[in-house]
Amino acid sequence: MVPEIGISGLILILIVALIIFGPKRLPEMGRSLGKGMREFKDSISGKDDDDKDEPAELPPAAAAPVEDEPVSASSKHDA
Numbered sequence: 680m681v682p683e684i685g686i687s688g689l690i691l692i693l694i695v696a697l698i699i700f701g702p703k704r705l706p707e708m709g710r711s712l713g714k715g716m717r718e719f720k721d722s723i724s725g726k727d728d729d730d731k732d733e734p735a736e737l738p739p740a741a742a743a744p745v746e747d748e749p750v751s752a753s754s755k756h757d758a
Contacts, residue, residue: 684692697705 700708
């Protein structure tokens, strides 16, 4: 038989977790647990959010303006 956990049992579990892990680590653990549960649910339901992680394709770069006069080696030394 599984004993029922009431409000007092949940409060006791939270206090023990707070004492063991500390107030700084507890929110991080909650986020990690939530993220893991979400990923598990998505993998079970077959949702594939990999498209969001891939960067969008960049548009082609504009062509550089073409100069009318070619630059000669002697003009580089004069500058």
